[in-house]
Amino acid sequence: MSVIGMKTALSAMVAGVLLAVTAVQAGDLRGTGDMGVIIERQSGSLLIVESTGKTRLARVEELGDFSHASVKFSRDARYAFVFGRDGGLSRIDLLRGETRQRVVQAGNSVGGAISQDGSLVAVSNYEPGGVHVFSSEDLGPVARIPAEYGDEGELSKVVGLVDAPGQRFVFSLFDAGEIWVADFSEPGEPDIRKFRDVGRQPYDALITPDGRYYIAGLFGEDGLVLLDLWDLDAGVQRIMDGYGRGEEPLPVYKMPHLEGWAAANGLLFLPAVGRHELLVVNPDGWREVARIPVHGQPIFAVARPDGRQIWVNFAYPDNDTVQVVDVASLEVAAELKPGSGVLHMEFTPRSEQLWLSVRDENRVEIYDPDTLERVATLDAITPSGIFMTYRAHRIGL
Template sequence: MTLGLAACSASGAGQSLRGTGDLGVVIARATGELAVIDTTNRAFLSKVSGLGDLSHASVVYSRDERYAYVFGRDGGLTKVDILAAKIVKRVIQSGNSIGGAISQDGTLVAVANYEPGGVKVFDARTLELIVDIPAVPEGGGARSKVIGLVDAPGNRFVFSLWDHDEIWVADMADPRKPEIQKFQNVGRNPYDALITPDGRYYIAGLFGEDGMALLDLWHPEQGVQRILGSYGKGEDDKRPVYKMPHLEGWAIADDLAFVPAVGRHEVLVIDMTSWREIQRIPVAGQPVFVMARPDGRQVWVNFAFPDYHQLQVISSESREVIKTLPAGKGVLHMEFHPRGEIVWVSVRDENKIIAYNTETFDKLEELALESPSGIFLSARAHKPGL
């Protein structure tokens, strides 16, 4: 009887009964839309409009994978029901924002803000503002832009302060009164960051100097370490950097990290037990995303202008390029199916997304979408930092 009522209720609401595990969303940045994709049938299901400025948008998911939280560049935070294809609630919470995160228990959504600088934390169900954390350094001063906001185990958020060279860890055990641990002098202008898949290490790249800042969240009492002292733009290197690489796309396989070199036609190989560089792999251009297939056997790379019309695949065993794919002009983002058999690629300047078989490299599907950028599948709901 209960199942019958549930089925009638779903039918009455105009929704077919289905799960969300094979769904995802694709950002259409020029039109302020989000397209819901069915990855099993490799087809778009619906579009949701009215999402504001999506020129640098990102998405996180609720634990049940039904709701996508969209972070727009205009400070908009939008909760979207991907089954009903509608906006549940939208708030303009700042003047300029740069991404966000959802807490380990799924109850809190945090947004990193450029203007005014800081982090705002919201109730994931209602989008009620729970707490505003101004990014003001010890001793006072102007608010800082916040970047590299991620969730961490223990219902914590970790983020970096661009203007004040700090990393903060916010313990949200009491959401309205978070405990903030601050690490100072981590390096000039941290510009992006990641958390490793096990949730242990937070690593921030530095724009103002070479090197990276590493915080072991299992042992924060050890403070922030400086690693990879030669990583960065290179203070004496005058070559143009067409796009700073995204650190979120680090590929990790067999205790090795495959890392985009800034401004160079190389992917760096890092030993994660010592945090030392052990190899450089020549590639076709300046890498932006360097992403591992879920089994770790392959690493896929896309590139900045003018080489952004192609993809390259590196074998994590041989550490050599094994395939080059001419995907089309303006490749921006990649996303693997949870078990890695397919990768989706957005090709902005040709208004399409492409699905490739990752074993044969055959093109399986090509779907039209105006100016696509980020691709976010619902499996992210269960991965730290995503």
């Protein structure tokens, strides 16, 4: 066993003992509004945490391969739906700290979404390429949408799956270069609208907080693609075309994620792909307002909920660094070195805490985003994604 493996196992044992003491007692009444979950990447476990006392409440284990994992919450914020790399979909009871249902619904998955009314959970799959839809009550199967394309009926990997108003799911086909809108507003089979030839290799996407615009990043081209969900007949539109200005892109050691909308000044902040820049876009006309030079290939650009800052982390080999962009001046205002392997950042909904995971050091750090002081540290096993329950009540999250 490697040193890291031994340390991980040891910290898992220690953590197990500690958590047994602090786990949520079934009889205690409490809300879930200050709770959250943290993906523990290498051990395939999930930490349940709360941000009032900044503590860990429970660990849920044996959830599979979390090399890529994401979380959605039920509309009552009682349950977390966890999507693992190995196709595992688990429904976790946050209050009891236990798995209620778990299905392995595909061979290889990348993420998921929960429907507007909370009744459906959709998973985007690489293998077999497509989207599988389940009941959020019991994870019973509801629909399968194979991502077939071309004359041979090949299956495309599916990325950038989000929920949209009108009981719709929107997603992108990486291999096919298509965007599909699946409408589940009527019972039975979904109505699917397909937009073809949107651009090469859409790798991730976001939906604006009002649920109107779906924007996919393209790996194979210099630009982004936009779909107005209020007017599907208008089709897709290319925006920020040629943002790389024809320069040779830098190598990308990890694919960026598109999840960074700042309400302040009504601007959108996006990681550029293959450049060490944040793109700043004004949705009014989809014009480039600025590009902010940053420390490396940005992975996440996370907006503080009050819109005052954007926190940015980076791909390997720069993943020991975080930069804080001041939205008012559009400049990098601070740089932090929290440790090796900063994989994700998450704010509390009113912006007073910023949580970030430091994978290689088995820690989650909590910062005061105003003073940039560290206010607490939690032990976690190779932590990656951090998800607070306020997401339950946000379109696209």
